Amino acid sequence: MSEWRGISVFIEQDNGELERASLEILTRASELGKKFNEEVLGILLGHELDNLIREVSRYGADKLVVVEHPDLRHYNSDAYTETMAYIINKYRPRYLLLPATRNSRDLAGRLAVKFRTCLSAHVIMVDIDEKDRKLVTAVPGFGGNIVATVVCTNGKPEMATVSPGTYEARPSDKEAVVIKESVPEDIIKSRRIELIEKKVSPMPDLSRAEKVVVAGLGTGGDLELVKEFANLIGAAVGVTRPLADMGIVPRDYQIGTTGVSLRAKTVFVFGASGAPHFIYGIRDCGTIVAVNTDREAPIFENCDYCIVADLFDILKALIKELRGEVHA
Template sequence: MNLDDYRGVWIFIEQNDGKIEGVSLELLGAGRKLADKLQVPLSGFLLGSEIKQLANQVISYGADQVYIIDHPVLKNYRTESYMKGVMLLAEKYKPEIILYGATPNGKDLASAVATDLNTGLTADTTMLDVDVENRLLEASRPAFGGNIMATILCKKHRPQMATVRPKVMKALEPDNVRLGNVIEEKISLQEEDMRTKVLQIVNDVTKKVNLADAHVIVCGGKGMGDFQNFQLIHELAETIGASVGGTRDVVEAGWLPHEQQVGQTGETVTPKIYFAIGISGAIQHVVGMKNSEFIIAINKDPNAPIFDVATYGIVGDAMEILPKLIEQFKQLRTEKGGEISYA
């Protein structure tokens, strides 16, 4: 393999029912920085059926060019059909870096493609950079239970590939007058040749907390002491119109369901305001919330690591502080006619 034959940063643009997934737009922002450092084009690649109209949106979010494979067999995601499409593009155009969102489909596709291309794949990446001199992707992720950050390199194979967790990168502001190239590729696929069939798509309509889209989150840790004390977290959240989150310890104790866990093994969140209450600040948790715009930490230990990432910190007993905060916010709501603005 001649590594010099491979050039360019590519992003898998995941779409469902003609709507681009947010993590793909976030990756275009991260990919733009990598491509500029390496002085190569940034490309998005789209697979699906009747998805050509999405190319302009991809360009507006930072891509120089968009590769499209539009085929009826690609209407719904299946490993086999999508892998054939990506293999066609990768073998023809030879990108040096391919990034995928760490979604169920993104992770499935990336692992299948890595196997067929005989290259490496770093999973659930939370930080990206490049060694420009050696043209190496530096993909970093928590390791050893989240106690360290490991930077993984793929020195001898191309393309270099990684899946990236949603909400850890930031999308660029769209530029709707930005111009780019659209390259359409043809692929030979027959439905009868596919080993799997999509018989029915069932949407989960169960009402669940969606922390990834929350603007304000009140998150509690085991420092709250017990389940009864943890109800203060719920009361503060209800008072200010926020969502409730918890650490892994809280979920394992049964105080919250898993979908409300924030951290390495839970949700990655980027709210405007994040309250970290009774949380020490272990890296396993911090990796899931460090990109919040404002972080307000309450902890009785002045040396707690959470204060290293906090915008504002309060040293004290949460069980004494929270009732006072709740009282003040309730008074503010009354003064504001029942609403609190976070603009």
């Protein structure tokens, strides 16, 4: 058997919709590839992928391995796990990085056991050890207060899922060589899970939004003014965990450790107390404005502009001020 070599990145797509975090990871992988002289391999599964192939091949991979099959159009835990296992066995990459999304975490958890190998979860840093070339990652735990440095001690490929927004996606001059692979039909057909129905609406990319307005429990779930204000300043809307728990908006809009980490230049936080798991999600943001009626709320320890007031009063005044500008 050949040696395990190269850095592979699972390029997530679902029904032709690319998971942008894949490109962030690919960009990071190409930096590491250059530094450690390892080939970078993108792995893309799906169906009718021409547009995606063109896009993905510009993000620093040396090779882009593509498996197209009608049954891979949508993510299927069984079909994807078996197809990935086949590709991994064929290419034997030393490292395998995936986005820390629902589908890729599902896939990674199965692959790690299948290959009896290490897997670091939702990491916020990926590196390779200079000396022994082991995969080194930073893993946040305990609600984001503590970060553990985790190394792979055994198994190949050395795996990690990387939190979306951790790295910046940058196109490169290099264009990947596209390799179309086909896998034995029974690998895809032996699945035990069948898709019956699917409903998705387009998601704003919160992790890349320049401005975000966050609604906390203090809004009581009334997002009308929050949305109006966000619209006026061209901001995306996010929520804290209690609002997502209440089911007012899908969890995709939740900011914090179990949700999205923001990188916005400006963030408004209305009616959030400032729990550590939420603060974690805004740690990398530029200017943070917080409005809360409680002067002692922890959010005021972690923002730039603190406003002790009723959030609805402030929202109304902001909207009025901004609208006045429009007419002036």
